Amino acid sequence: xKKLLYVYISVFLLFGIYFYHSHLNAALENTxxxxxxxxxxxxxxxxxxxxxxxxxxYWKSVLKGFEDAAxxxxxxxxxxxxxxxxxxxxxxxxxxxxxKKPAGIAISAINPNDLNATINxxxxxxxxxxxxxxxxxxxxxxxxxxxxxxxxxxxxxxxMASLINNQGKVAAITxxxxxxxxxxxxxxxxxxxxxxxxxxxxxxxDGEGDQLKSEKVANEIIQxxxxxxxxxxxxxxxxxxxxxxxxxxxxxxxxxxxxDVDRKTLDHIENGSISATxxxxxxxxxxxxxxxxxxxxxxxxxxxxxxxxPYVDTGITIVTKENVxxxxxxxxx
Amino acid sequence: xKKLLYVYISVFLLFGIYFYHSHLNAALENTxxxxxxxxxxxxxxxxxxxxxxxxxxYWKSVLKGFEDAAxxxxxxxxxxxxxxxxxxxxxxxxxxxxxKKPAGIAISAINPNDLNATINxxxxxxxxxxxxxxxxxxxxxxxxxxxxxxxxxxxxxxxMASLINNQGKVAAITxxxxxxxxxxxxxxxxxxxxxxxxxxxxxxxDGEGDQLKSEKVANEIIQxxxxxxxxxxxxxxxxxxxxxxxxxxxxxxxxxxxxDVDRKTLDHIENGSISATxxxxxxxxxxxxxxxxxxxxxxxxxxxxxxxxPYVDTGITIVTKENVxxxxxxxxx
Numbered sequence: 103x104k105k106l107l108y109v110y111i112s113v114f115l116l117f118g119i120y121f122y123h124s125h126l127n128a129a130l131e132n133t134x135x136x137x138x139x140x141x142x143x144x145x146x147x148x149x150x151x152x153x154x155x156x157x158x159x160y161w162k163s164v165l166k167g168f169e170d171a172a173x174x175x176x177x178x179x180x181x182x183x184x185x186x187x188x189x190x191x192x193x194x195x196x197x198x199x200x201x202k203k204p205a206g207i208a209i210s211a212i213n214p215n216d217l218n219a220t221i222n223x224x225x226x227x228x229x230x231x232x233x234x235x236x237x238x239x240x241x242x243x244x245x246x247x248x249x250x251x252x253x254x255x256x257x258x259x260x261x262m263a264s265l266i267n268n269q270g271k272v273a274a275i276t277x278x279x280x281x282x283x284x285x286x287x288x289x290x291x292x293x294x295x296x297x298x299x300x301x302x303x304x305x306x307x308d309g310e311g312d313q314l315k316s317e318k319v320a321n322e323i324i325q326x327x328x329x330x331x332x333x334x335x336x337x338x339x340x341x342x343x344x345x346x347x348x349x350x351x352x353x354x355x356x357x358x359x360x361x362d363v364d365r366k367t368l369d370h371i372e373n374g375s376i377s378a379t380x381x382x383x384x385x386x387x388x389x390x391x392x393x394x395x396x397x398x399x400x401x402x403x404x405x406x407x408x409x410x411x412p413y414v415d416t417g418i419t420i421v422t423k424e425n426v427x428x429x430x431x432x433x434x435x
Numbered sequence: 436x437k438k439l440l441y442v443y444i445s446v447f448l449l450f451g452i453y454f455y456h457s458h459l460n461a462a463l464e465n466t467x468x469x470x471x472x473x474x475x476x477x478x479x480x481x482x483x484x485x486x487x488x489x490x491x492x493y494w495k496s497v498l499k500g501f502e503d504a505a506x507x508x509x510x511x512x513x514x515x516x517x518x519x520x521x522x523x524x525x526x527x528x529x530x531x532x533x534x535k536k537p538a539g540i541a542i543s544a545i546n547p548n549d550l551n552a553t554i555n556x557x558x559x560x561x562x563x564x565x566x567x568x569x570x571x572x573x574x575x576x577x578x579x580x581x582x583x584x585x586x587x588x589x590x591x592x593x594x595m596a597s598l599i600n601n602q603g604k605v606a607a608i609t610x611x612x613x614x615x616x617x618x619x620x621x622x623x624x625x626x627x628x629x630x631x632x633x634x635x636x637x638x639x640x641d642g643e644g645d646q647l648k649s650e651k652v653a654n655e656i657i658q659x660x661x662x663x664x665x666x667x668x669x670x671x672x673x674x675x676x677x678x679x680x681x682x683x684x685x686x687x688x689x690x691x692x693x694x695d696v697d698r699k700t701l702d703h704i705e706n707g708s709i710s711a712t713x714x715x716x717x718x719x720x721x722x723x724x725x726x727x728x729x730x731x732x733x734x735x736x737x738x739x740x741x742x743x744x745p746y747v748d749t750g751i752t753i754v755t756k757e758n759v760x761x762x763x764x765x766x767x768x
Contacts, residue, residue, distance in 0.1 A: 167741075250746070363543050393726065408500075413583070413721050413744040 143177035147205040149395055151388070154192045154212040156183025159364055160384065163209075164234065167388025168208065175396050177205065189216050196220050198258065206230040206395030208388070211238040214281075220269055230398035232410070234387040236282075244398060247390050247414040249382045251282045254418045255289025255336075258359050261420055262290075262332045265357040269300035270331035273323045274341050275309040275316050286336040286361065304330070316343030324351045332357035338379070342366050345375040362425035363421060363429050373425045381414035390414055413418070468741040475508035480538040482728050484721070485523045487545040489661065490698055494543075497567065500721025501541065508729050510538065512646045524550050530554050539563040539728030541721070544571040547614075565730035567720040569615075577731060580724050584615045587751045588622025588669075591692050592631070594711050594753055595623075595665045598690040599766025602633035603664035605658045608642040608649050608673050616732070619669040619694065637663070642673035649676030659686045665690035669714070671700050678708040696754060696762050704759045714748030714762065723747055 151168050153161050165181055165309050172179045182199055192212045197220060199207060211233055212219045221241040230244065237246040250402055262272060274290055277283040287306060294350035302343065304327055309316035316335060323330055333356065335341040341360025348356040360367055360379040370376035377379060394410050401408065421429050484501050490669065498514055500521050505512045515532055519526035525545045530553060532540060544550050544566055554574040557564055563577065570579040590722065595605060607623055610616040620639060637660055642649035649668060656663055657680060668674040674693025677727050681689040693700055693712040703709035720753050734741065754762050 226496040247744075383742075383744065384743050389741070390744060408718050408722070409716075409750060409752070411716060411723060411747045412582075412750045415742045417742060417745045419742070 132220050139222070140297070143172075143175040143400075145176060145178055145397060146178055147177040147399065148202075149177055149206045149208070149392060150180045150199050150204045151181055151391070152196055152199060152207060152209045153183035154193070154210070155183075155187050156181070156185060160362065161402075162208075164388040164391075166229035167385035167390075168392045169366050169388070170385075171389045171392035171396070175249060175392070177396065179392075180204070180417065186210075187212070189213060189342045193217065193220055196224075200224045200227065201227060203229060203397045204229065204431050206232075206316040208234055208391035208395060209238075209243070210235040211241075214238055216424050217241065217242065224404075224417075228402065232391050232394050232400070234391045234416075235382075235384075245394050245410040245412055245414065247387050247394070247416055249282075249418065250415040251285035253288035253415070254361075254380050254382075255286035255334075256293040257289075257418055257420065258286070258361075258378075258380055259290045259293035260332050262334060262359055263294070263301060264358060265359075265377055266301070266331040268298055271304045271308070271329060272332040272334065273305040273325050274303065274336070275307050275319055275328060275333045275344060276336040277311050283336045290334050309335060309337070309343065311337050311339055312345075313339045313343040316340030317347045318343075319416045320347035324348070324353055329430070330356065332359070334359045336361050338362040339362050341376055341379065342370060344349045367419075368426055368430055371421060371423060374423065378420050378422045380417045381416065381421045385415075386416040390416070441661045459760045467755075473608055476508040476729060476733075478509060478511055480732065481509040481513055481535075482510055482539045482541070482725060483513045483533060483537045484724070485525070485529055486514075486516035486541045487542060488520050488704045489518060489522070493695065496717040497543075497721040497724075500718035500723075501725045503719070504722045504725035504729070509723070510729065511685035512725075513537070517545075521541050522546060523670075525698040526550065526553055533560065533756075534561060534563060536560065539565075540733045541565050541567050541578070541724035541728060542571075543568040544574075545569070545720065547571055548572065548573065560737065561567040563728045563735070564723050565727050565731075567724045568715075568717075568747075578727055578743040578745055579748065580720050580727070580749055582615075582751065583748040584618035585622035585693075585714050586748070587715075588624075588667075589716050590751055590753065591619070591667050591694075591711075591713055592621075592626035592670075595667060595690060595692055596627070596631045598636070598692075598710055599664040604635050604637045604660050604662060605665040605667065606640070606663060607636065607659070607667045607669070608640050608646050608652055608677060609669040611639075611641050616669045623667050625746070639666065640678065642668060646668055646672045646676040647724055648680075649673030650680045653677040653680035654684065657681070657689070663689065665692070669690045669694050671695040672695050673714065674709055675699050675703060682708060693735075701754075701759055701763055703754060704754060711753050711755045712737060713726055714752045714754045716751065719747075719749040723749070 135330050149279045149346045151165060169179050184195055189212050196408050207229060212302050219240040221231055221238060221243050225242040233243045234247045274287050291303050294303050306322055307319040307378045309319055333344050335344050338360055344358050362375050363381045364377055442761045458567050479639050480668055482497060502512050515528050516526055522545050540562060550571050551574040554571060554576055558575040566576045566580045607620050609620045622635050626638050638656055640652040642652055653666060666677050671693055690710045694711050694713045696712055711765050
């Protein structure tokens with residue numbers, strides 16, 4: 103009987119230790135700030151990010167944001183995109199992705215209209231869809247997450263004004279046929295007009311998104327207005343071209359503001375030939391696209407029906423010599 | 436010895452059942468799509484939502500969204516707000532909230548300027564701050580989540596056009612001194628002008644946000660333009676006033692589009708005297724404010740530094756007889 107008692111005691115002790123451990127773990131979790139009740143994803147849930155010209159640097163930070171959110175939410179990510187700047191290639195890839203019925207798709211549309219039928223088919227199939235960076239505004243996608251280009255141009259104007267002490271002649275080099283670039287130019291010009299009466303925008307020229315063409319038009323501007331103080335270029339190839347024109351004309355005091363971050367632009371910012379560039383909130387595009395798709399997917403599961411916010415302005419950061427190092431790290435690894 | 440053996444067997448069986456249960460639970464969790472690795476909050480982390488006129492219906496759905504997100508993220512929510520439309524009361528409450536150093540604060544600013552000092556103090560203390568519904572654009576808050584009022588006015592124009600078959604006289608009743616209402620009116624008028632050449636906006640009058648005053652000006656419009664086909668009212672009290680004017684003038688065919696959802700407006704939509712009302716994405720304001728604050732709080736912890744999207748358009752839903760029931764359920768419980 104004594105032996106039996108020991109056994110009983112051992113059993114109770116064992117259970118005691120077991121339960122103590124459970125509670126200790128729970129307590130530790132509280133101390134670490136981790137509780138185990140949050141809405142969770144499934145690793146098997148696959149969310150797809152679809153682009154075009156899939157290899158360019160620009161998408162890297164978007165994908166990083168998409169993956170960061172997926173890690174937090176405990177779901178999986180697939181990256182797909184055409185190699186080229188080719189509508190039909192993007193449609194084919196999108197069709198392949200849709201056929202697998204993923205948990206959600208984030209798309210950057212190669213043009214604003216021609217993906218509508220494919221996007222709408224996916225929406226009709228119940229696949230959550232958001233657009234990022236380049237919208238398809240007449241499609242049935244749930245949201246668009248991208249830069250407010252008008253505000254980006256306005257911020258470029260504020261930065262330019264502070265670089266040239268709020269007075270003097272400036273110019274803009276842009277792509278007059280593309281909506282994004284029209285908006286950037288409009289924001290720049292209207293802000294100059296309303297906020298900086300001593301600044302005069304003397305020319306707005308077409309750089310064709312090309313380094314050499316932009317160098318050529320910058321040359322013309324410098325010849326025509328030798329006292330020109332600044333040039334705003336609405337895309338990155340042109341920014342490098344304008345920097346070359348300034349160097350060749352020995353116009354070292356010309357303030358150049360470019361758009362986007364690529365290695366060449368960052369190099370020019372580090373050596374001082376470009377004063378600043380407008381970095382789009384690419385990480386935000388990816389991170390919040392993932393969060394939005396996750397929300398849609400889980401609402402569907404829960405039969406909930408709050409529609410997503412239709413638009414998120416993913417923001418702009420001005421990159422100068424002071425913070426260029428962070429961008430080297432983020433964009434060119 | 437035999438008895439001892441039974442005890443041993445019982446003990447093993449008990450443990451067996453215990454472990455079997457654990458694994459069964461784990462298996463079930465997997466089948467249910469639940470894994471336990473997602474980034475988690477702490478119930479002790481307190482996120483505060485601060486308003487003014489805290490008792491009005493309008494905030495209920497915002498708070499519901501804020502709480503829904505908090506439940507998913509496993510954090511706690513506190514709701515604070517002045518009882519009155521009183522700047523100093525809101526500042527006092529905000530100061531009390533800040534003193535407790537919460538994990539984050541979502542604020543609807545009673546006016547766009549006078550909370551800046553208090554908001555900036557909180558930001559300097561490292562407290563994550565976002566604004567919703569009413570912005571303080573020059574403060575250092577991280578984001579604003581609210582309606583794009585210009586687009587809301589544009590959507591009201593589209594709805595009005597479809598109600599009157601794209602032709603005829605319409606009018607608007609608004610609050611000409613308030614920015615939100617100016618934007619709504621501008622979106623309405625510019626959309627009519629560019630998209631609906633056969634619709635003529637004959638008058639834009641001040642309803643003072645008051646039911647009786649709005650009824651009075653609607654009367655004037657109906658007297659002056661007996662063939663008026665529709666009136667867009669940029670706030671809810673006025674909408675009810677215009678409906679009263681239409682009833683008293685036996686103008687049953689007048690199409691009225693109002694703004695926001697309160698019980699009176701919903702009642703008028705159900706009985707058909709108001710055709711539609713523009714419901715703001717209040718749940719989205721709360722839900723994504725909470726998600727943004729959570730992100731900021733956890734980035735701080737992780738020493739990460741992605742800035743939040745500066746603006747989220749929380750969207751508009753058009754409420755008509757067809758979907759009014761859902762709004763009764765959501766807004767008036």
